[in-house]
Amino acid sequence: MLRHLNDELRQQQPSVQLLQVVRIKGKGFGVLAGRDISAGERLLEESPLMRAAPTHGDEPVLQNVERAALSLTAADQANLFSLHQHTGRFGEEKTLEGVWMTNALPLDHGFSGIFLQAARFNHDCCPSAYACWNGQLEKETVHAIADIKRGSEITISYFREGTRLERQEHLQSAFGFECLCAMCGLTGAALEKSDVRQERIRELDEVILAASQAHRPKKEVLALVEERIHLLGEEGFAPSRAKRTMVDAIQVCQAHGDVKGASEWARKARKLVLISGGADSPELALHDEVIQTARGRSSGQAVGSQLADGLAKAGM
Numbered sequence: 001m002l003r004h005l006n007d008e009l010r011q012q013q014p015s016v017q018l019l020q021v022v023r024i025k026g027k028g029f030g031v032l033a034g035r036d037i038s039a040g041e042r043l044l045e046e047s048p049l050m051r052a053a054p055t056h057g058d059e060p061v062l063q064n065v066e067r068a069a070l071s072l073t074a075a076d077q078a079n080l081f082s083l084h085q086h087t088g089r090f091g092e093e094k095t096l097e098g099v100w101m102t103n104a105l106p107l108d109h110g111f112s113g114i115f116l117q118a119a120r121f122n123h124d125c126c127p128s129a130y131a132c133w134n135g136q137l138e139k140e141t142v143h144a145i146a147d148i149k150r151g152s153e154i155t156i157s158y159f160r161e162g163t164r165l166e167r168q169e170h171l172q173s174a175f176g177f178e179c180l181c182a183m184c185g186l187t188g189a190a191l192e193k194s195d196v197r198q199e200r201i202r203e204l205d206e207v208i209l210a211a212s213q214a215h216r217p218k219k220e221v222l223a224l225v226e227e228r229i230h231l232l233g234e235e236g237f238a239p240s241r242a243k244r245t246m247v248d249a250i251q252v253c254q255a256h257g258d259v260k261g262a263s264e265w266a267r268k269a270r271k272l273v274l275i276s277g278g279a280d281s282p283e284l285a286l287h288d289e290v291i292q293t294a295r296g297r298s299s300g301q302a303v304g305s306q307l308a309d310g311l312a313k314a315g316m
Contacts, residue, residue, distance in 0.1 A: 019043060019154070021120050026180070028084055029120045030153050037148040039238070040275040043129060044142040046115045049076055052100075054110030065100050083119050086176035102175060108135045115140050123175070124155035125167055125183040126236050130276040131156045143276050145238040155181075161202045163195040183236070197231050204228040208248050218256040225249045240276040243269055250290055263294030 017034040018041075024030035037043070050072055052064040072080065081094050083103050090098030103119045104112040118131055118140045131142045148154055159170050164184050171179050186194050204224055211221045229242045246269035253261035270287040277283055 021117075024122070024153065027122050027177075030122045031120050033148045033150050033152050033154055035150050037144045037150075037154075039144050039146050041144045042141060042278050043144055043154065044117055045134070045137060045139045046117050046141075047139050048107070048113030049080060049116050051107060051111050051113035052104075062097055062100075065096060069096055079116055080114060083114070083116070086174070088172075088176045105131070105133070105140060107133045113140070118142060121154060121156045123158040123171065123177075123179060124181040125157065125159070125179060126181065126238075127155040127157040128152070128238075129154050129156050130238075130240060132277060134277070134281060136280055136282050141278060143278060145240045145276050161198050163198050164191060165195075166198075194235065197235050201228060201231050201235070204231075208245075212248070212252055212255065215255070218252055218258065218261075221252045222249060225252070240272045243272045243276065246272070254290075259294050263291045266290035 018037070020032045020034050021029055022032055050068040052061075052068045054064075069077065069080065081099060083099050085094050085098040086102045090101070100114065103114055105115060105118065107113050113133075121129065121131065121142065128144060128146045128148050129142050130145045131140060133139075134141045142156065144154070158175060159167055162170065164186070168179060168184065171177060183194065204227060208221060208224050208228065211224060225245055225248055228245045232241050232245070233239070246265050249265040250262045250269065253259075253265060266287040270284060270291070273281050273283045273287060
């Protein structure tokens with residue numbers, strides 16, 4: 001299985017093997033950089049091994065998953081069951097439910113899917129890469145959001161912001177592992193400061209939304225936006241983590257009729273989208289529409305909410 005995955009990755013990058021799937025002590029499989037990688041490089045684009053439709057009414061979720069699994073070849077079923085299962089939740093013996101619930105990623109229109117290669121990226125609370133569904137390509141893409149040295153493990157995030165205790169509890173409950181990343185390894189005053197920042201970052205999410213809905217002055221809300229972006233940087237997150245907060249700023253400016261301000265924030269966010277989603281990301285068109293509005297070439301209506309919805313689905 002390991003050789004099969006590396007062969008597929010080598011076919012994607014015939015000159016230099018960009019990614020190497022290896023066994024990592026205490027983690028099972030993981031992905032290493034085969035060479036130095038720059039922020040913004042696309043590391044992977046992968047079609048789902050299988051996808052399951054959303055449920056309707058009282059229809060069990062697994063019913064659609066079972067239908068999708070039955071359509072797989074014997075080889076693909078074997079590949080599916082080679083993936084990790086949360087043993088604490090689903091037991092040692094692999095089951096379709098266990099593998100699906102541990103590895104499925106959101107697509108669009110309520111669908112979810114399994115990706116053999118993307119599933120090998122381990123979690124880090126301060127990741128070096130970002131994975132998301134590209135509806136235009138109909139593929140999961142993974143991009144470097146920071147410079148990565150050859151031989152370093154490439155990681156994505158399975159969770160958003162939270163204190164170390166909250167992150168650990170979620171990761172243990174949902175995936176069955178203890179995170180040993182550098183951020184979770186902080187101690188003493190450094191850990192205390194990090195937890196305070198994480199709590200404030202999460203709180204600002206709600207505060208910005210509430211302030212926007214209450215039609216608070218634009219200057220006041222944008223100050224909260226700037227504070228959140230600053231705290232994300234202080235926590236060591238890659239700049240692309242601020243995408244969603246910049247979309248908040250776009251919506252605030254639009255609500256106050258500030259077309260120029262919305263355009264300026266869209267330009268900033270657009271740069272981050274290029275890094276985390278690539279030049280074919282569907283998000284780019286929405287940011288471009290905001291920018292075009294400032295030039296008098298588009299109405300730009302509802303673009304901010306579309307961006308917010310898209311980022312929410314992507315877990316940003």
